[in-house]
Amino acid sequence: MSKKHLDAPRKPRLAVFKFASCDGCQLSLLDCEDELLAVADAVDIAYFPEATSTMQPGPYELVLVEGSITTPHDRQRIQQIRRQARVLVTIGACATSGGIQALRNFRDVAEFARIVYARPEYIDTLATSTAIAAHVRVDYELRGCPIDKQQLLGTLAALLHGRRPPLPRYSVCEECKRLGHVCVMVAHGTPCLGPVTQAGCGALCPGCSRGCYGCFGPKEEPNTAALSAQLATLGVDAAARTRLYHTFNAGADAFRKAGEA
Amino acid sequence: MKRLHLEGLDALFGALRGAGYTLIGPRLRDRAIVLDELESAAELPIGWTDREQDGGHYRVAARGDDARFGYVTGPQGWKRWLFPPQEVLLRARRLGQGMRIEAATVEAPRRAFIGVRACDLAAIAVQDRVFVHDPGYQARRAACFIVAVNCTEAGGTCFCVSQGSGPRAGAGFDLALTELCGDGQHRFLVEAGSQVGATLLDTLDAVEATAADHEALEAGLARARGQMGRRIEHEGLAAALREHLDHPYWQKVGERCLGCANCTLVCPTCFCAEVEDRMSLDGSEAERVRHWDSCFNLEHSYVVGGTVRTSTAARYRQWLTHKLAHWETQFGVSGCTGCGRCITACPVGIDITAEAAALRQA
Ligand code: SF4
Numbered sequence: 334m335s336k337k338h339l340d341a342p343r344k345p346r347l348a349v350f351k352f353a354s355c356d357g358c359q360l361s362l363l364d365c366e367d368e369l370l371a372v373a374d375a376v377d378i379a380y381f382p383e384a385t386s387t388m389q390p391g392p393y394e395l396v397l398v399e400g401s402i403t404t405p406h407d408r409q410r411i412q413q414i415r416r417q418a419r420v421l422v423t424i425g426a427c428a429t430s431g432g433i434q435a436l437r438n439f440r441d442v443a444e445f446a447r448i449v450y451a452r453p454e455y456i457d458t459l460a461t462s463t464a465i466a467a468h469v470r471v472d473y474e475l476r477g478c479p480i481d482k483q484q485l486l487g488t489l490a491a492l493l494h495g496r497r498p499p500l501p502r503y504s505v506c507e508e509c510k511r512l513g514h515v516c517v518m519v520a521h522g523t524p525c526l527g528p529v530t531q532a533g534c535g536a537l538c539p540g541c542s543r544g545c546y547g548c549f550g551p552k553e554e555p556n557t558a559a560l561s562a563q564l565a566t567l568g569v570d571a572a573a574r575t576r577l578y579h580t581f582n583a584g585a586d587a588f589r590k591a592g593e594a
Numbered sequence: 595m596k597r598l599h600l601e602g603l604d605a606l607f608g609a610l611r612g613a614g615y616t617l618i619g620p621r622l623r624d625r626a627i628v629l630d631e632l633e634s635a636a637e638l639p640i641g642w643t644d645r646e647q648d649g650g651h652y653r654v655a656a657r658g659d660d661a662r663f664g665y666v667t668g669p670q671g672w673k674r675w676l677f678p679p680q681e682v683l684l685r686a687r688r689l690g691q692g693m694r695i696e697a698a699t700v701e702a703p704r705r706a707f708i709g710v711r712a713c714d715l716a717a718i719a720v721q722d723r724v725f726v727h728d729p730g731y732q733a734r735r736a737a738c739f740i741v742a743v744n745c746t747e748a749g750g751t752c753f754c755v756s757q758g759s760g761p762r763a764g765a766g767f768d769l770a771l772t773e774l775c776g777d778g779q780h781r782f783l784v785e786a787g788s789q790v791g792a793t794l795l796d797t798l799d800a801v802e803a804t805a806a807d808h809e810a811l812e813a814g815l816a817r818a819r820g821q822m823g824r825r826i827e828h829e830g831l832a833a834a835l836r837e838h839l840d841h842p843y844w845q846k847v848g849e850r851c852l853g854c855a856n857c858t859l860v861c862p863t864c865f866c867a868e869v870e871d872r873m874s875l876d877g878s879e880a881e882r883v884r885h886w887d888s889c890f891n892l893e894h895s896y897v898v899g900g901t902v903r904t905s906t907a908a909r910y911r912q913w914l915t916h917k918l919a920h921w922e923t924q925f926g927v928s929g930c931t932g933c934g935r936c937i938t939a940c941p942v943g944i945d946i947t948a949e950a951a952a953l954r955q956a
């Protein structure tokens with residue numbers, strides 16, 4: 334059994350912190366309508382500015398972190414949070430790979446600031462948007478843009494009872510086939526990132542006859558070279574492939590490289 | 595052998611529904627022939643075919659006639675109705691310091707499978723051996739009525755002939771139909787394969803098949819045999835595969851393979867599953883769920899100390915050698931029935947028949 338369980342005699346204290354992000358993943362937690370009371374029963378919500386005004390200081394048994402690191406200040410703040418956290422779980426594409434804002438990693442951020450802001454000298458930002466794991470040790474990662482509500486609840490339930498969270502590393506195709514969806518790539522010729530993307534969303538996009546956009550990031554050992562060759566035969570040219578890989582998880586190694594290839 | 599006119603199909607569907615069966619059969623959805631619940635014969639994919647199949651490629655097309663069973667094999671096999679993608683095995687409830695564990699109730703509704711092809715009859719027979727001790731599978735299997743349909747055409751990835759499983763339904767059905775509609779007379783030839791099937795056939799308005807019907811059946815089967823898109827040469831194949839376990843060719847396949855698991859999940863004989871425990875937030879209730887898994891996943895071969903099959907090449911080798919060599923040793927039959935689904939469903943078109951041939955020659 335994992336040592337990372339939360340079998341404290343009192344209710345484990347939960348904190349939710351936000352970095353550069355849109356708040357969508359935190360909202361997934363608030364969106365757990367039916368289960369929200371059970372969550373509030375099982376943990377002591379000590380710090381969650383999105384939901385309550387009580388802000389108790391750490392340490393916390395369980396910390397959920399949303400968002401990526403984009404400023405020198407946040408780079409410091411995540412270190413302090415890690416010290417306060419017994420178990421730290423990152424939630425969403427921003428926290429796990431740098432998010433859509435990691436597109437800045439490929440460009441000149443100083444130039445952006447000059448174009449966008451009247452007084453760019455007021456902007457104190459890093460040249461890159463990076464995942465939380467690039468700065469501190471992360472115990473578990475919930476992928477997705479946004480995260481999947483059931484994965485979040487399953488992870489909380491597992492951690493509360495001393496079990497390893499059920500977070501598969503295999504492909505979206507596996508969920509797609511279990512659900513009986515028709516393969517959009519094979520039957521329609523629609524480009525799909527499912528074969529290189531980690532499961533967890535319940536194959537949402539193929540279920541709507543759309544190709545997977547890869548919002549859950551790379552699966553275990555993703556073979557992007559083989560998929561890219563197949564995408565090319567489906568008529569997806571190099572520029573379009575770059576756009577396909579470089580979205581929510583452009584900062585994840587495998588997708589970054591696939592988009593640069 | 596009997597003969598039913600086209601409307602006889604409605605009568606057959608009606609009789610099955612009257613006997614309490616839910617009908618599961620082919621219909622057109624999202625530009626594919628899928629298996630789903632049917633209310634009536636009008637929901638069949640009338641006038642559609644899916645013969646256009648190749649590595650990573652599947653297309654439906656209008657046939658230009660009104661054949662009810664004019665398709666070959668859709669992406670799904672029948673296994674999801676017997677070995678469901680997800681099944682609760684047991685439930686546990688906390689009681690003070692202890693807990694109470696209950697086996698989940700097995701749901702085994704009476705189902706009639708409409709349009710089972712010969713390759714899929716063979717696949718069901720394979721899984722019958724695999725799940726011999728599985729109460730859920732056995733209950734669902736015992737509750738089903740099988741209406742097979744002989745193939746008079748074949749698709750681009752079919753190779754039942756070289757697997758000895760088709761195109762004619764040999765055994766394992768209650769009724770077997772052959773649709774004949776090319777000569778202006780739309781009709782079905784019907785053969786009973788069980789007592790239940792024979793009893794049901796007696797209630798239908800069927801007449802004795804004529805010599806011309808028999809000829810048309812043989813001609814249709816011959817056409818299907820002649821249209822096989824693929825083949826596997828079996829003589830000495832298992833031995834060759836066992837000798838070539840360390841051949842660099844596996845690495846070449848491993849470089850093309852996405853490790854996406856599509857091949858295993860569409861394969862009607864693949865049976866691997868993983869078991870996962872889920873619990874409520876307050877820890878008062880838990881359930882043990884079994885769901886489809888694949889030998890292409892790293893965790894599938896995870897034991898204390900790590901994953902045993904550490905490369906895609908090793909995982910592909912496991913799959914192919916199990917299908918075409920070790921299955922025979924394990925279950926006394928081949929693990930491949932020649933349905934061609936793994937070839938069609940592989941997004942990069944990796945082809946079991948081509949890889950087997952390459953490894954034999956390697
Ligand atoms: S639609 Fe996409 S995710 Fe689904 S099986 Fe096909 S390639 Fe995989």
Ligand code: SF4
Nearest residue numbers: 861930931933934936
């Ligand atoms: S190995 Fe491929 S062709 Fe053979 S039964 Fe399985 S899916 Fe069909």
Ligand code: SF4
Nearest residue numbers: 851852854855857940
């Ligand atoms: S052989 Fe094809 S379908 Fe099977 S895991 Fe490899 S890429 Fe996926």
